[in-house]
Amino acid sequence: MSLDPEIAARLKRNADGLVPAIAQQHDTGEVLMMAWMNDEALYRTLTTGRATYWSRSRDELWVKGDTSGNVQHVKSVALDCDGDTILLKVDQVGAACHTGDRTCFDAGSLG
């Protein structure tokens, strides 16, 4: 099984075959994190209901929360007007950030 060809045709991937994916908490609207997906990660996200990314550092599929327990249950998935960004609305269990912060942006205010 693989990604619906109609969806695959709409995706604009970068040179590495990846598309950025924004994860947003579905009810509070918090932007939790940004990560990357290849076709397989998007297919698994759509079919399993668990947010799944491509880890650029580990070079492998990464089911968010598989090691930390901080899983993301997917509520909806949308592609932007250009097909080059994905927006996931999720229910985040625990912290989204590996630092233990709720979101990856909590500690990084620039003003």
Next chain:
Amino acid sequence: MSLDPEIAARLKRNADGLVPAIAQQHDTGEVLMMAWMNDEALYRTLTTGRATYWSRSRDELWVKGDTSGNVQHVKSVALDCDGDTILLKVDQVGAACHTGDRTCFDAGSLG
């Protein structure tokens, strides 16, 4: 004048010198769009209060709304834990999307 060296040192740019920037409506939490910034775009965003991106299609700085009128007034700017994504909270005038939709994700539901 240019970007604060301390901020510049925290940025992880891609091979083109760019960092993805997510624009979010500050009060409703809507994710409006994703675009790209170089150091100069981030510097101008921080100092002018108008969201400014690097247009990859036009290969030039792009002050959001300069042609459409649909400007983004910047409320806050944050860098993520890895320094490779920027989150802007903005007050969006009119539509964020070039299609006339409020956000670039309105028409792209995948489920």
